[in-house]
Amino acid sequence: MLSRSAERLYWLARYLERTENIARLVSVHMNLLLDLPKGVEMGWRQLILINAAEKEFYEKNNIANERNLIGFLLADASYPGSLFSSLSAARENIRTSRELLPDEAWEQVNEMYLFAKNNLDTVADRRHRVIFLNEILKGCQRFTGLLSGYMSHNHPYRFIRLGGNIERADMTSRILDLASLLLSESRSNEMRQYETILWMNVLKSLNALLMYRQQMRSRVKGDDVLNFLLLDINLPRSVGYCIAEMYDCISKLPNNDQLLLKLIDLETYVQAIDIRQTTQVQLRSILDVIQNKLGGLHTQISDNWFLTASGE
Amino acid sequence: MKIWKNYKTETAYDELMHSEFQSRPVSHGLCQYLDSLKKEDIDKRKMAAELAIMEMGITFTVYSDEGNIDRAWPFDIIPRIIDAKEWRIIEKGLKQRLTALNCFISDVYSDQTFIKAGKMPSGIINSSKNFRKECIGMKPRYNVWANICGTDLVRDKDGIMYVLEDNLRVPSGVSYMLENRVITKRVFPELFQGIDILPIDDYPIHLHNMLSSIAPHQNGQVTCVVLTPGIYNSAYFEHAYLAQQMGSQLVEGKDLVVDEDNYVYMRTIEGLEKVDVIYRRIDDDFLDPEVFRKDSTLGVPGLMRAWKAGNVALANAPGAGVADDKVVYAYVPEMIRYYLNEEPILPNVPTYLCSKKEDLDYVLEHLAELVVKPANESGGYGMLVGPQATAKEVENFRQIIQKDPRNYIAQPTLAISTAPTLCKGKLEPRHIDLRPFILQGENTFVTAGGLTRVALKKGSLVVNSSQGGGSKDTWIINMEGS
Numbered sequence: 181m182l183s184r185s186a187e188r189l190y191w192l193a194r195y196l197e198r199t200e201n202i203a204r205l206v207s208v209h210m211n212l213l214l215d216l217p218k219g220v221e222m223g224w225r226q227l228i229l230i231n232a233a234e235k236e237f238y239e240k241n242n243i244a245n246e247r248n249l250i251g252f253l254l255a256d257a258s259y260p261g262s263l264f265s266s267l268s269a270a271r272e273n274i275r276t277s278r279e280l281l282p283d284e285a286w287e288q289v290n291e292m293y294l295f296a297k298n299n300l301d302t303v304a305d306r307r308h309r310v311i312f313l314n315e316i317l318k319g320c321q322r323f324t325g326l327l328s329g330y331m332s333h334n335h336p337y338r339f340i341r342l343g344g345n346i347e348r349a350d351m352t353s354r355i356l357d358l359a360s361l362l363l364s365e366s367r368s369n370e371m372r373q374y375e376t377i378l379w380m381n382v383l384k385s386l387n388a389l390l391m392y393r394q395q396m397r398s399r400v401k402g403d404d405v406l407n408f409l410l411l412d413i414n415l416p417r418s419v420g421y422c423i424a425e426m427y428d429c430i431s432k433l434p435n436n437d438q439l440l441l442k443l444i445d446l447e448t449y450v451q452a453i454d455i456r457q458t459t460q461v462q463l464r465s466i467l468d469v470i471q472n473k474l475g476g477l478h479t480q481i482s483d484n485w486f487l488t489a490s491g492e
Numbered sequence: 493m494k495i496w497k498n499y500k501t502e503t504a505y506d507e508l509m510h511s512e513f514q515s516r517p518v519s520h521g522l523c524q525y526l527d528s529l530k531k532e533d534i535d536k537r538k539m540a541a542e543l544a545i546m547e548m549g550i551t552f553t554v555y556s557d558e559g560n561i562d563r564a565w566p567f568d569i570i571p572r573i574i575d576a577k578e579w580r581i582i583e584k585g586l587k588q589r590l591t592a593l594n595c596f597i598s599d600v601y602s603d604q605t606f607i608k609a610g611k612m613p614s615g616i617i618n619s620s621k622n623f624r625k626e627c628i629g630m631k632p633r634y635n636v637w638a639n640i641c642g643t644d645l646v647r648d649k650d651g652i653m654y655v656l657e658d659n660l661r662v663p664s665g666v667s668y669m670l671e672n673r674v675i676t677k678r679v680f681p682e683l684f685q686g687i688d689i690l691p692i693d694d695y696p697i698h699l700h701n702m703l704s705s706i707a708p709h710q711n712g713q714v715t716c717v718v719l720t721p722g723i724y725n726s727a728y729f730e731h732a733y734l735a736q737q738m739g740s741q742l743v744e745g746k747d748l749v750v751d752e753d754n755y756v757y758m759r760t761i762e763g764l765e766k767v768d769v770i771y772r773r774i775d776d777d778f779l780d781p782e783v784f785r786k787d788s789t790l791g792v793p794g795l796m797r798a799w800k801a802g803n804v805a806l807a808n809a810p811g812a813g814v815a816d817d818k819v820v821y822a823y824v825p826e827m828i829r830y831y832l833n834e835e836p837i838l839p840n841v842p843t844y845l846c847s848k849k850e851d852l853d854y855v856l857e858h859l860a861e862l863v864v865k866p867a868n869e870s871g872g873y874g875m876l877v878g879p880q881a882t883a884k885e886v887e888n889f890r891q892i893i894q895k896d897p898r899n900y901i902a903q904p905t906l907a908i909s910t911a912p913t914l915c916k917g918k919l920e921p922r923h924i925d926l927r928p929f930i931l932q933g934e935n936t937f938v939t940a941g942g943l944t945r946v947a948l949k950k951g952s953l954v955v956n957s958s959q960g961g962g963s964k965d966t967w968i969i970n971m972e973g974s
Contacts, residue, residue, distance in 0.1 A: 181741075181760050181761050181762075182741055182743060182747050182758060182759065182760055182761075183747075183759045183760060183761055184744070184746075184747055184759075185741070186761050275549070275723070275732070276723055276732070278732045278733070278735075278736050278742075279718075279732055279735035279736035279739075279740065279741065279742045280736075281736075283736070286549060287547050287548055287549070290546075290547060290548075290549040291547045294546060294547070335761065433761065434761060434762040434763075435761070435762070435763075485761045487746070487747075487759060
């Protein structure tokens with residue numbers, strides 16, 4: 181398999197995962213805000229905090245209201261972290277690696293891209309936004325299903341899984357970053373009052389509420405949610421699960437010695453996390469370490485298998 | 493029936509219709525079916541085709557001042573039809589022609605007996621832009637230099653198919669031929685039941701077999717790759733499509749490296765892997781900066797070394813373009829007689845060579861009636877269609893030709909054939925040509941039909957997609973037994 185192709189498939193998967201994550205995040209957040217009273221320190225602004233895009237946002241917008249934020253996160257083609265930019269980048273990467281994938285894979289992504297492009301101006305309106313986001317979520321899931329069912333689970337497939345899982349782990353850690361607000365000593369009384377709803381929202385952002393209930397069989401509470409999302413070995417979006425998936429891919433790829441060591445290091449770190457009675461500051465620093473280690477892993481993957489050190 | 497209203501067939505041979513009211517035997521089935529459709533049905537089918545093209549992402553790139561734009565492939569849903577009986581003769585003629593052309597290219601790079609026998613002035617070769625002295629003495633497998641050829645055919649008013657040109661460098665269009673069929677099957681699935689249409693989707697397999705057959709070694713697995721100039725090339729879609737269909741890697745110059753052992757390797761996640769056959773879609777000029785253009789960043793330094801050492805096969809072979817020259821074209825009938833001792837099955841269009849004094853005089857005198865083409869351009873650029881040009885354009889061309897007569901040829905303006913084409917809900921005749929694809933390696937293979945290109949502008953004779961042309965599905969229909 182060509183190094184260049186490996187790189188493109190890896191990025192294809194990262195961008196598509198990002199597309200899906202943004203869609204789910206916005207969708208869940210919108211539902212939450214419909215429920216919450218004003219005054220809770222959880223608003224549209226949180227969405228740009230998760231994406232570490234505050235600076236860029238305020239360069240283009242004066243106030244963080246729903247309209248501006250949605251335009252920025254979903255439709256802004258000049259912001260590389262927007263849904264549309266991610267989807268366009270995914271399409272560009274698949275267009276240049278078509279020969280490795282089933283026909284339908286390209287058509288699926290292309291179709292989704294055309295849909296997004298033709299409907300970008302509808303997202304300002306809530307009702308149409310719901311339809312738009314659902315369509316994107318469905319498209320991403322179709323793509324995942326299609327590859328899983330039609331494509332040999334060979335090296336190209338492994339690079340796709342690898343890219344998807346590193347992006348996914350990263351996103352989960354960012355959402356937990358946001359959740360750390362809920363642990364803040366100085367949180368408002370309103371927030372304390374709505375705590376359960378907010379923790380449920382964290383789970384929903386990762387499609388994990390139902391699985392949490394089945395697994396934990398208890399009411400939704402902070403420690404348990406954090407534990408579940410960091411360490412659960414069966415939940416596809418937990419950090420621990422993503423690491424296990426990456427381990428499986430990398431162990432079957434050639435020249436993997438250094439990478440396996442790095443992964444074991446990350447896994448050991450994550451497994452040793454003790455979440456009980458964690459303060460906001462402690463949690464933040466844990467998540468920082470995880471994000472840094474994921475960044476290091478990406479660099480190593482890139483050095484190991486790709487032609488260049490950067491994505492496209 | 494409204495969609496046929498005022499269908500004019502007088503000015504040229506029409507492929508489907510004798511007259512407004514009568515279809516040719518070969519197109520009865522199709523015409524009957526079209527008659528049974530309401531206008532709204534036709535519009536729906538057209539929209540379905542357009543949607544399919546968008547979703548399949550079938551695009552081509554147009555170069556313009558505002559940068560390169562990907563455009564959806566313009567496709568006309570009404571197929572063009574040829575009787576299999578006629579096709580079998582054309583097929584034989586195409587094989588004959590490519591065989592003779594390959595004999596000629598081999599000869600040019602070895603003893604030049606054709607020239608020595610006085611069949612062609614040596615000046616033509618020496619002044620050809622596509623003659624590569626680096627290739628002298630090379631012996632590609634089976635002595636085949638042009639493995640993939642796209643020959644342009646047109647039918648004149650007399651009903652005869654003429655060869656307009658042979659594309660022996662990096663002919664493109666075959667992916668559109670294949671995709672056109674996929675779309676037609678989606679849009680008119682009913683039609684494929686009653687009519688015996690020859691299938692075409694085995695092309696990628698034949699291409700792969702041919703490429704494997706020219707590998708430098710014949711032991712074990714052969715690694716074939718498609719070499720593309722990259723995403724900004726107008727035919728990138730096709731490069732990716734063919735690689736995917738053959739299950740080969742699509743590589744760019746930077747993915748390949750020629751080692752000191754003069755073998756070609758590609759950079760993979762497992763390190764360097766040897767490459768045996770390269771289907772290159774890059775022009776000679778850009779192939780190897782060590783030998784040809786030094787500023788080429790698309791090619792692979794050392795590729796020519798590896799090829800000359802016999803360690804890698806290139807299709808088409810470097811230098812094959814020497815026969816893809818509109819001046820050399822004029823000599824193909826003579827080549828067929830000389831090398832094969834046969835009479836040409838497919839006629840050439842009469843061609844005036846401006847390099848010849850008496851031809852030049854004739855051309856200058858009749859400029860307003862002729863089509864003048866540069867010898868080495870493709871894509872329909874830089875040509876003059878006399879009857880459609882303004883007096884000023886004609887005068888302009890007179891100057892250009894006189895400056896560089898070797899580089900121009902002229903042909904009578906053919907009344908090239910038409911086929912019914914959907915224009916704003918109505919069928920109107922539009923001019924078409926045909927580009928079949930011929931593969932030659934151990935064996936020779938011709939596609940069943942080819943790519944029919946259509947000039948979508950009323951009265952226009954230029955079918956190139958870069959200049960307002962579109963395409964149609966091409967059906968070779970077996971009438972026997974029906």
